[in-house]
Amino acid sequence: MASDKFEIEPEEEFRKERGCAGGCLKGCFLVLLLMVVLVAVFGFLASKNWRNWTAGAANLIIDESLDAANLPEQEKQEIRDEFKRPLDALREGRLSLQQLDELAEAFVASPLLPSIAVAMVESHYFDRSGLNPEEKQAGRVALQRFAWG
Numbered sequence: 001m002a003s004d005k006f007e008i009e010p011e012e013e014f015r016k017e018r019g020c021a022g023g024c025l026k027g028c029f030l031v032l033l034l035m036v037v038l039v040a041v042f043g044f045l046a047s048k049n050w051r052n053w054t055a056g057a058a059n060l061i062i063d064e065s066l067d068a069a070n071l072p073e074q075e076k077q078e079i080r081d082e083f084k085r086p087l088d089a090l091r092e093g094r095l096s097l098q099q100l101d102e103l104a105e106a107f108v109a110s111p112l113l114p115s116i117a118v119a120m121v122e123s124h125y126f127d128r129s130g131l132n133p134e135e136k137q138a139g140r141v142a143l144q145r146f147a148w149g
Contacts, residue, residue: 054100055087069119070127079112114147 046053062083066076086103089095095103107113121143126136 051090051093055091058083059087065116065120068123069116070123071116071119079116111148118143118147 062080066079069076071079086095086100090100118140122140126139126143129136131139
């Protein structure tokens with residue numbers, strides 16, 4: 001034990017604590033700024049591409065509905081062709097939003113929507129059920145009456 005003396009080390013200056021206010025405020029501001037930029041970019045892209053996106057989504061819904069329906073291929077193709085004209089006009093900007101709304105209302109009021117719904121239910125439920133042919137036919141008639149009523 002060479003030195004039994006107790007020595008006090010010189011006092012060091014401690015770093016002052018900044019607290020959370022400076023760092024959190026900057027971080028929150030940067031996140032907010034990033035979100036504003038992303039919303040602005042997405043808004044710009046949506047304003048330029050909404051027609052293509054809407055037409056593409058409508059085309060996908062039509063194709064899926066027709067594929068699920070129990071309709072002959074020729075009828076499916078005729079329905080696709082009838083929808084192709086207004087969807088192409090929407091993509092090209094020849095169809096306004098008001099005209100699209102009127103077209104959608106006319107489609108909902110038309111007999112095409114119930115017939116597609118009936119065909120879809122027939123293919124998903126009646127064709128896969130264990131019912132005999134007379135029961136299937138009676139169910140189809142009841143379903144058609146319901147859809148048209």
